[in-house]
Amino acid sequence: MTALLIHNAMVLTMDPALGDLAQADVLIEGSRIAQVGRALDAPPDARRIDARGMLLIPGLIDTHTHMWQGPLKGLGGGLWGTPDYQKHVFPMREKFSAPDMQDACFAAGTEMLDAGITTVLDFCHNTMTPGHAEQSIAGHRRTGQRVLFAYGMLGEFKSLAADHPWRIAQVRELAAELGRDSAGRVRLGLAVGSLEYSGLELVRTEIELGRALGLPMSFHQNPPAQIRQLGEAGLLGADLLPVHANLAADDELEMLAACGGGISFTVEGEFGGGRAMNIIGRAHRAGVTPSLGVDIPSRVALDLFAQMRLTYHVMRAEEAMAERLTGRWPLARRPGTPHVQPRHMLEYATVNAARAVGRGDELGRIAPGCLADLVMLSTGPYSMSLGDPAAHVVLQSTPADVDTVIVDGQLRKQAGQLVGLERADAAEAIRRVRERVLAGEAAIAETAP
Ligand SMILES: [Zn+2]
Incomplete structure (x- = not known):
């Protein structure tokens, strides 16, 4: 089983028992979170991600x-x-x-x-x-x-x-x-x-x-x-x-x-x-x-x-x-x-x-046993907010700050770049739909107010 250690993050676990943990680690084994805490030991072959200066939050969930x-x-x-x-x-x-x-x-x-x-x-x-x-x-x-x-x-x-x-x-x-x-x-x-x-x-x-x-x-x-x-x-x-x-x-x-x-x-x-x-x-x-x-x-x-x-x-x-x-x-x-x-x-x-979405027991928190769906946010270069780090996420962060995305223990984005997906493929898919559904830009112009 592959292990992944996220090292030295400001972790907002959203778990009432764990709270926020500064300079903390999260160890992922397979698709699940194995441990959350400071200075964790990881297997020697574990992949490591340096998260110094980053906020680590549970993956965001859109319900509609x-x-x-x-x-x-x-x-x-x-x-x-x-x-x-x-x-x-x-x-x-x-x-x-x-x-x-x-x-x-x-x-x-x-x-x-x-x-x-x-x-x-x-x-x-x-x-x-x-x-x-x-x-x-x-x-x-x-x-x-x-x-x-x-x-x-x-x-x-x-x-x-x-x-x-x-x-x-x-x-x-x-x-x-x-x-x-x-x-x-x-x-x-x-x-x-x-x-x-x-x-x-x-x-x-x-x-x-x-x-x-x-x-x-x-x-x-x-x-x-x-x-x-x-x-x-x-x-x-x-x-x-x-x-x-x-x-x-x-x-x-x-x-x-x-x-x-x-x-x-x-x-x-x-x-x-x-x-x-x-x-x-x-x-x-x-x-x-x-x-x-x-x-x-x-x-x-x-x-x-x-x-x-x-x-x-x-x-x-x-x-x-x-x-x-x-x-x-x-x-x-x-x-x-x-x-x-x-x-x-x-x-x-x-x-x-x-x-x-019916997954309250295993999603939405960074806690041992939960599925490893995580988002790492950059707070640089203009510094992290004073006070509650959750306020930084809500009032300061944008998608441009999303540095790393992990779903099911697998990296889907790292250092600001998608992993295993191409933005150009998504853009091409959008172009195809517009061409077929809207018959090109002319239709967009017609329906514009
Ligand atoms: Zn609707």
């Missing part, structure tokens, strides 16, 4: 992204609200062939790994044919990223019920196929249909299927009261992750908290779309575990550092506004306020997100 939209970067840039998105971006899925899905997933996965996102929930609501799902999985397998491939049950609106049988059959087949490889990085999940389009009976069938097969599940929660509707139908659970849920009422947050559930927030898209953003702080305080996602690469960069930073400021702004509206102005500290801290954001993108 539609990776098929990666090649459509910019298409959603100037959209105004959901109707624009439904008109200009979402229907593009009908133009994607199965090979386009492989190219799109490969390109987005490569870019995400480059940016330190070692795990993603790919909410694939573009399984228009069985081949689309097969080719998406093939693309994911080529990158080495850890992927929860959430199979989309929301197909063509006009034939949702008619198409249900073949989708369910394929979910069963893929669950058996992917389930055979317990160490595989690509696992199956279920992107449950939206209640407002699919209706409760189809959604119930999907959730019961997911539970029977042990699949983590997620769904878009856009119109209000759907969490309550699912709760009253007995369908809520920690294995069913709502996304957005900006209008969730207090009783719905209590229902989620009671079953140990979370919510995936895709802050850049939600905030820019004018949605109610106080939901994140309300969910956090209610005991619901927030996690973060990029959601729509057609508009939002494949960058979780940006999501962490914006989320922190959005939450602080909400807290400050609540103070101002109750006359407590200028701002002054008082017990419990401000509540949100930069470190919470790193929790959202690591430990919380690991729970959200």
Whole structure:
């Protein structure tokens, strides 16, 4: 078994028992973390990485992204609200062939790994044919990223019920196929249909299927009261992750908290779309575990550092506004306020997100026994932040600082260069999709505002 020793890092374990460790080592054996501590002994043939001056964090985990939209970067840039998105971006899925899905997933996965996102929930609501799902999985397998491939049950609106049988059959087949490889990085999940389009009976069938097969599940929660509707139908659970849920009422947050559930927030898209953003702080305080996602690469960069930073400021702004509206102005500290801290954001993108994708026992922390998914961040040349090193990650770091990425104990990026992947191959895959789907740059220009 090959061993890898990361030596002399500032380690943010995100593990409550271990905390932060300055000038510490992490020993990786095979795909797992063997030891974390200072001055560790390593086997003589162990590979060593000098991490002096670096921050070592768990690999970032994105809990909601539609990776098929990666090649459509910019298409959603100037959209105004959901109707624009439904008109200009979402229907593009009908133009994607199965090979386009492989190219799109490969390109987005490569870019995400480059940016330190070692795990993603790919909410694939573009399984228009069985081949689309097969080719998406093939693309994911080529990158080495850890992927929860959430199979989309929301197909063509006009034939949702008619198409249900073949989708369910394929979910069963893929669950058996992917389930055979317990160490595989690509696992199956279920992107449950939206209640407002699919209706409760189809959604119930999907959730019961997911539970029977042990699949983590997620769904878009856009119109209000759907969490309550699912709760009253007995369908809520920690294995069913709502996304957005900006209008969730207090009783719905209590229902989620009671079953140990979370919510995936895709802050850049939600905030820019004018949605109610106080939901994140309300969910956090209610005991619901927030996690973060990029959601729509057609508009939002494949960058979780940006999501962490914006989320922190959005939450602080909400807290400050609540103070101002109750006359407590200028701002002054008082017990419990401000509540949100930069470190919470790193929790959202690591430990919380690991729970959200059903891997809380072995992902999202740097601790013995956990899978070795790690990101090493440069803090140079302009020095590390004073104070909490987690604040440096959240408020100072960008994908350009991602020096080293390890997934499953294997180097995927080292000294700023991808290992076993070529950026040019991702760029070429994007070009192919655009050529086929958009018929070149002319189509991009036509749909631009
Ligand atoms: Zn989404």
